[in-house]
Amino acid sequence: MEHSPGLRFDEVPETRIDQALDVAYLAFHEKKEDARHKHHRDLLLGCERVGAYDGNAVAGLAAAFPFTLSVPGGDLPCAGVSFVCVAPTHRRRGALSGMLGELHRRSAEAGRAIAALWASEDAIYGRFGYGTATRAASVEIDARNPLRLRIDPDEGPLRLVDPAEAPALIGPYYERTRAARPGRIVRTEAWWREEWLPEKDEDDEAAGPPRVAVLGEPVAGYAIYRVKSRGEGLRPEVRLDDLEADTPAGAAALWRYLASIDLTDKVRAWNRPADDPLRLFAADGDQVKTTADSPALKLRLIDAGAALRARSWAAPVDLVLEVRDEHLPGNAGRHRLTASPEGCSYRPDGAAADLALDVRDLASCYLGGTRVADLVRAGLVDERTPAAAAALDAALRTELLPHTSDEF
Numbered sequence: 001m002e003h004s005p006g007l008r009f010d011e012v013p014e015t016r017i018d019q020a021l022d023v024a025y026l027a028f029h030e031k032k033e034d035a036r037h038k039h040h041r042d043l044l045l046g047c048e049r050v051g052a053y054d055g056n057a058v059a060g061l062a063a064a065f066p067f068t069l070s071v072p073g074g075d076l077p078c079a080g081v082s083f084v085c086v087a088p089t090h091r092r093r094g095a096l097s098g099m100l101g102e103l104h105r106r107s108a109e110a111g112r113a114i115a116a117l118w119a120s121e122d123a124i125y126g127r128f129g130y131g132t133a134t135r136a137a138s139v140e141i142d143a144r145n146p147l148r149l150r151i152d153p154d155e156g157p158l159r160l161v162d163p164a165e166a167p168a169l170i171g172p173y174y175e176r177t178r179a180a181r182p183g184r185i186v187r188t189e190a191w192w193r194e195e196w197l198p199e200k201d202e203d204d205e206a207a208g209p210p211r212v213a214v215l216g217e218p219v220a221g222y223a224i225y226r227v228k229s230r231g232e233g234l235r236p237e238v239r240l241d242d243l244e245a246d247t248p249a250g251a252a253a254l255w256r257y258l259a260s261i262d263l264t265d266k267v268r269a270w271n272r273p274a275d276d277p278l279r280l281f282a283a284d285g286d287q288v289k290t291t292a293d294s295p296a297l298k299l300r301l302i303d304a305g306a307a308l309r310a311r312s313w314a315a316p317v318d319l320v321l322e323v324r325d326e327h328l329p330g331n332a333g334r335h336r337l338t339a340s341p342e343g344c345s346y347r348p349d350g351a352a353a354d355l356a357l358d359v360r361d362l363a364s365c366y367l368g369g370t371r372v373a374d375l376v377r378a379g380l381v382d383e384r385t386p387a388a389a390a391a392l393d394a395a396l397r398t399e400l401l402p403h404t405s406d407e408f
């Protein structure tokens with residue numbers, strides 16, 4: 001899309017954050033409230049910020065948190081794109097395209113090989129090279145009866161801890177478990193307090209204060225939840241926000257606890273990994289139901305070569321990939337991927353391609369959550385050498401499916 005000649009894309013300095021937030025509240029149909037405004041301002045202060053300017057007026061904003069994201073076998077600096085908005089008067093004039101182009105350029109310059117976001121509408125970001133890399137399973141437990149399980153729960157001590165103390169207690173535990181699953185972001189102390197444990201959930205008025213249940217000493221698991229009223233005549237429900245456990249028995253203990261809280265009759269978890277063991281060890285499929293499977297984290301390979309070289313590989317593979325990338329030409333063309341558990345090289349190569357694919361589809365497969373063979377079957381990836389997709393899938397495979405708990 002041609003950028004409108006009137007628009008300019010440049011940094012949003014601290015002095016103009018409030019103007020940019022005014023555009024955000026307009027675009028997201030939100031009220032400007034003091035506490036919320038301060039919170040958003042504080043978040044933006046820690047972000048890379050790009051604006052679309054019409055003359056001197058801010059007409060759009062796109063920001064990026066400087067995250068660290070777990071990828072198979074390691075971590076990568078990642079631009080966590082958020083606060084994307086364009087004033088209603090300036091829609092469809094290329095403001096989003098221009099701001100993302102500028103954010104991607106700055107991310108590459110800062111050495112961030114990947115960018116990621118949660119989309120307000122799924123259809124927006126594919127054209128910019130973002131592919132769905134993690135998914136969110138919504139799970140509901142009918143808690144009118146005790147949770148029926150096929151395994152014995154850990155009978156270790158379970159305690160409720162003060163949310164103010166929680167980051168010091170569960171933060172190091174989260175950080176230890178994070179590396180095992182691709183798609184997880186590093187949480188700072190401030191992120192724990194402001195995103196996970198604020199007293200009031202500004203996005204959900206019906207939700208009560210955060211509760212943190214911790215299993216074992218030393219910590220062997222935790223659950224963060226809020227009890228949420230459901231209106232006249234209905235019992236409140238438990239909204240589970242986050243749960244980690246070392247062992248299946250530990251996870252079973254936490255789920256059993258959540259499903260046994262008095263005066264509630266439902267547990268609702270909106271974002272669980274697709275391979276959550278609960279779905280297997282629950283004894284009654286009528287009691288524990290998966291009610292939705294939604295796209296979650298969208299990933300963009302800013303520098304595909306650097307990203308591929310940074311992850312680990314489960315099996316040897318030697319293939320030529322032909323990648324299409326309309327926005328970042330450095331990623332486009334034919335490259336030979338030679339990878340094994342010992343390492344990876346990814347170099348331009350003139351040989352005929354074994355697989356041809358769009359950069360968004362490579363991004364979907366990057367964390368191990370989407371199978372290349374499925375994309376071939378869906379007509380999205382062109383398999384030119386038989387069994388090339390299976391070979392790439394074997395190399396990309398991860399022990400656990402990728403999952404992102406943090407929505408940002």
Ligand SMILES: CC(=O)SCCNC(=O)CCNC(=O)[C@H](O)C(C)(C)COP(=O)(O)OP(=O)(O)OC[C@H]1O[C@@H](n2cnc3c(N)ncnc32)[C@H](O)[C@@H]1OP(=O)(O)O
Nearest residue numbers: 001027082083084085086091092093094095096097117120
């Ligand atoms: C990560 C996040 O923060 S997600 C939050 C996104 N923000 C919102 O939803 C707030 C409300 N909406 C908006 O502010 C704007 O409409 C935006 C940001 C979604 C789009 O901004 P615009 O400046 O209008 O987009 P722009 O003109 O650059 O469009 C680029 C392309 O994306 C397409 N596009 C834009 N919005 C949408 C949409 N909601 N759904 C599908 N396609 C879209 C355009 O049609 C255009 O396609 P083309 O290149 O084929 O012509």
